[in-house]
Amino acid sequence: MSARSEHIAFDLGPYDGLGPRSRRETVDANDPAMFSERVEMLERTGRRLGRLLGELDDIDADIERLDRILFMPELDEELRHRLLGEIDIAVSTYNLLRDAAAGMYRQLVLQREDCGFREHEVLRRLYPVPDVHQLGEPDDFAQLVPTTE
Numbered sequence: 001m002s003a004r005s006e007h008i009a010f011d012l013g014p015y016d017g018l019g020p021r022s023r024r025e026t027v028d029a030n031d032p033a034m035f036s037e038r039v040e041m042l043e044r045t046g047r048r049l050g051r052l053l054g055e056l057d058d059i060d061a062d063i064e065r066l067d068r069i070l071f072m073p074e075l076d077e078e079l080r081h082r083l084l085g086e087i088d089i090a091v092s093t094y095n096l097l098r099d100a101a102a103g104m105y106r107q108l109v110l111q112r113e114d115c116g117f118r119e120h121e122v123l124r125r126l127y128p129v130p131d132v133h134q135l136g137e138p139d140d141f142a143q144l145v146p147t148t149e
Helices: 033-072 075-116 121-126 136-143
Strands: 007-011 024-028
Touching: 033 075, 075 121
Parallel strands: none
Antiparallel strands: 007 024
16 A cells, blocks of 8 residues: 655745746655644644633623623612623623634634545534624613613
8 A cells, every 4th residue: 555645845945036936845745744743733723722712711701790790789870880891891802802713713624624634523512612792782781770760
């Protein structure tokens, strides 16, 4: 059985603009050093994505905690207003990090495909990128506004 080698050509040196690049080097894509580099790249991206998802979990827990406090009946209006601002900031931060995690997930999929992987179900289970957090609609907070009766 012979293993089929895949070769990738790389241009070497700066391009002087005077014609086609003539110096080329061929690298065996199945070379152990290339394989090792690809594995390290996948590991780094997976670790970064895992850290981002962990941060998202932490922020989500903070949002839930602030939301529970927000509906405590003994809360005064000034504190309630400050909590709403903190929730807005936390949700915005969450959504920015969520977008970064979605981008990193796509990057990991592309890196895996470059290594020959075509199925990514294991990634969906290992790195579940959550949905975007929605800010509450004004009607959702109608019960928070004191009524004058």
